Amino acid sequence: MAVYRNIVILTGAGISAESGLRTFRADDGLWEDHPVEEVATPEGFARDPDLVQRFYDERRAQVLAAEPNAAHRALGRLEREFTGELLLVTQNIDDLHERGGASSVLHMHGEALSAWCRACDARHLWQGTLRDGPACPTCGEAAMRPDIVWFGEMPYQMERIFAALAEADLFVSIGTSGAVYPAAGFVQQAADHGARTLELNLERSAGSHWFDETRLGTASTLVPQWVGEVLGA
Ligand code: BJW
Numbered sequence: 001m002a003v004y005r006n007i008v009i010l011t012g013a014g015i016s017a018e019s020g021l022r023t024f025r026a027d028d029g030l031w032e033d034h035p036v037e038e039v040a041t042p043e044g045f046a047r048d049p050d051l052v053q054r055f056y057d058e059r060r061a062q063v064l065a066a067e068p069n070a071a072h073r074a075l076g077r078l079e080r081e082f083t084g085e086l087l088l089v090t091q092n093i094d095d096l097h098e099r100g101g102a103s104s105v106l107h108m109h110g111e112a113l114s115a116w117c118r119a120c121d122a123r124h125l126w127q128g129t130l131r132d133g134p135a136c137p138t139c140g141e142a143a144m145r146p147d148i149v150w151f152g153e154m155p156y157q158m159e160r161i162f163a164a165l166a167e168a169d170l171f172v173s174i175g176t177s178g179a180v181y182p183a184a185g186f187v188q189q190a191a192d193h194g195a196r197t198l199e200l201n202l203e204r205s206a207g208s209h210w211f212d213e214t215r216l217g218t219a220s221t222l223v224p225q226w227v228g229e230v231l232g233a
Helices: 042-047 049-065 070-081 158-167 183-192 219-232
Strands: 006-011 085-090 105-107 110-117 123-125 144-148 170-174 196-201 213-216
Touching (some): 006 158, 006 183, 042 049, 049 110, 049 144, 070 085, 070 219, 085 158, 170 183, 170 219, 183 196, 196 219
Parallel strands (some): 006 085, 006 170, 170 196, 196 213
Antiparallel strands (some): 110 144
16 A cells, blocks of 8 residues: 555545434435425525524434444544544534544534524534524524535635645545535545545445545445555555
8 A cells, every 4th residue: 555645535424324324315315304405505594494493403413412433433543643644524514523533624514513693603512402593602693503504605614625635645535425516526626636536435426437446335344444554554
């Protein structure tokens, strides 16, 4: 195995599937029960805020009840033991990477345990519900929404991610379908800058042909194996 000095990892819902959190696009996925345009767009929130707040209140409770699995823990180990540069970017809103031991995680689609006040722009760690319209601890207004990036909104910290992709010598995508941009385009950006690209997934993603290598299997099996290879190299 080659020795890498600069790794960017992108994770998606598949890495948390074995922790009991549903993915989005599977037959039994989240979008089956909740049409995406109703719960994951600013327009859906404007139309029916109570429905959207309930959806994310439930998701928040599920995140709090879930436990990290072997894949999250392996990436925590990688962060601790890898001596090069590492950026862990997740599309997931759960905190299972952090509870699996990773201390520096970039949540490009926001976080379930964060509430964002539309009145004063403050963000607050939030473990309770939002459907009851709690007052913002900073300004007192009842104007808090989930701190989640919906379709049509700009994902967080894109400049930092693009800069890291330009420097990476290895890009690894784990448990994501490649259906949502800009994350789905990261593989091409990394490859254009000369990085090797590796996909770890249960099945081939939409952009699988862009990767130098695809390994198929569960994240809880593939990720610890791959981390062992990197740290042993
Ligand atoms: C396992 C496993 C196991 C299962 N082990 N694997 C036309 C063309 C191109 C783009 C657009 C377009 N029209 C509109 C757009 C842009 C739009 C977009 O991409 N739309 C697509 C539908 C085409 N994107 C946006 O609007 C984004 N913003 C944006 O583009 O801003 C402008 C911009 C310009 C320039 C630069 C940068 C930005 C915002 C996207 C927001 C996405 N939000 C959501 C919901 C919020 C979070 C939440 O509620 O949790 O984020 S959508 C949803 O999809 C969620 C996820 O993070 C995201 C990705 O899903 P993911 O993680 O891939 O899950 P699944 O279910 O799809 O796949 C799971 C995978 O796991 C599968 O592959 C399984 O095989 C695998 N798996 N078990 C390993 N055990």
